[in-house]
Amino acid sequence: MPSILPDGDPVPSDGALPESAIDGLGTRPFGFYVHVPFCVTRCGYCDFNTYTAAELGPGASRDSYAETVIAEIRMARRVLGDVDLPAETVFFGGGTPTLLPPGDLGRILGAIEAEFGLAGGVEVTTEANPESVDEAYLGRLREAGFNRMSYGMQSAREHVLATLDRTHTPGRVPQVAEWTRAAGFEHVNLDLIYGTPGERDEDWLASLDAALAVRPDHVSAYALIVEEGTRLAARVRRGELAAPDDDAMADRYAMADERLSAHGLSWYEISNWAAGPAARCRHNLLYWTGADWWGAGPGAHSHVGGTRWWNVKHPAAYAARLDERVTPAHAREVLGAEDRRIERIMLEVRLADGCPADLLDDAAVERLIADGLLDRQAYDIGRACLTPRGRLLADAVVRDLT
Structure with missing residues (x-):
């Protein structure tokens, strides 16, 4: 969830949508995105709308976050009316959603089910850092209705993880994947990043092989982008680290496609490979095919029927608006x-x-x-x-x- 909010048109205080957005509601796929903006540490490459405990400031709390998001879910029901609109996908992203207790994530999912219903075969995903879950946590998530886990592995090489300011050790991923399967999760995704300064071809191949060794049914591989305002950008600007090389990036992408394809994972979107249609991330397909989704949480973006809007950025401002029973939306645009x-x-x-x-x-x-x-x-x-x-x-x- 990007940290910079675009400009746009004002949103009515009750969040009401134009008739053009409501028209056809229920005939298009519908999903929910829930943004959880908390992290233990800030990774040097990350420009997402996330906050460590030191950055959070007054007026926002992890302890009350679930109730705040539930208030927005109830507002979403009022805005969208009584149209039958069961969620086909629910995706918890961040930040690190699994810094919240599993009971809180379960209560948020339960609120979506209570207000909208969950479609048969619903896909329910949460992102997680490998060090943020254990066997008991995963068991409770599965009991709450989650069926897909997406782990930020990024690399299997310690020196690459160090450059990215990632805190987990490479050996954590296989252990977590084993726990995830034991808990009964149907789908496991691993996120990888290529092009980190100091990464060599052999490092990238080792990361691909380590990811494949844990038998995920989905892998996302993203080229590193040096975002302005991040610690990584400052280090590149000072000459401490080399900027990613475009030719090396192209080579790494080709390596990924060859390696993943050879192990039965086929590309279905430029940065995503899956072991068949059932393993594809259905939630992301909502985004890529222009379906409808409601994004709950600070900075979250939504789209319904050609109208897009985005929430205020800071958790404290987000909570204050919902306490006042007004929309947390910062601005919107109606697409022609x-x-x-x-x-x-x-x-x-x-x-x-x-x-x-x-x-x-x-x-x-x-x-x-x-x-x-x-x-x-x-x-x-x-x-x-x-x-x-x-x-x-x-x-x-x-x-x-x-």
């Missing part, structure tokens, strides 16, 4: 038809299934096919799909298409 078309292209072209050809300019597509970035056969049957080379240059492809 052209905005929605461009957004579909930006997101869907990153998927293995691509985006519909009728959204695109034929001349631009033909140029990209000639350059080897889009697949000719897919386009002939109505889809614009990236080639392997196109995946490496996806941002440039999107610029040409939009």
Whole structure:
């Protein structure tokens, strides 16, 4: 959840949405995102809207956080009316959601179920750091209805973890994965980062092999981005660390795709590989395909029917607004038809299934096919799909298409 909030239009104090957003509600997939903004320490590369205990300040507390989020869930029900709207996915992100007691996470999930219902086969995910859970904690989460865990592994090399300011040891991940399976979780994702200063090809391959050794059914691999305002950016600026190298990043991505594919994990989005459709992150697919979701928590973003809004950033301001029974939304935007078309292209072209050809300019597509970035056969049957080379240059492809 990015820490910088964009500008936008004012939101009514009761959070009411325009008719254009409500129209069709219930005919599109619907999910919930719950942002938990607490961390033990701040990683040097992270610019998410998170707070350590020292940074939190007065007016916000982990102890009361669950009740505050539940108040927003109840507000969401009032705003969205009485439309039958069971959540197909619920995703707890952060921060480190598992710094809250499992009972608190369970109560939040229970509030979503009480207000909206949970669809049959609902996907319920929480992110976690490997050191933030143990066997008993995972057992309680599973009893509460969670069925998917996503762990921030990042690397299997201690010197890479140290550069990222990660606090877990590489050996923690296999232990946690074993506990997760023993608790009965259906799906396990591992997040990896490549391109950290000082990381070598052999380090990255070792991380991929260590991740595969614990048999996850989903792996996310992200190129390191040096975000302004982070400790990592300051170190790069001072010359203490080298900036990530684009050629090395491309090589590491190719290594990841080759290694993961060889072990039965197929890419379905540029940075995500899964062991078949059932293992794909259905919640993220809501984002990538323009479905509806409500984001609860400070700084959380929501989207319903072409209207996007985002909550105030600080936990204290967020709690104060809900105490006053007014929307915690900071601002919003209503997307026009052209905005929605461009957004579909930006997101869907990153998927293995691509985006519909009728959204695109034929001349631009033909140029990209000639350059080897889009697949000719897919386009002939109505889809614009990236080639392997196109995946490496996806941002440039999107610029040409939009």
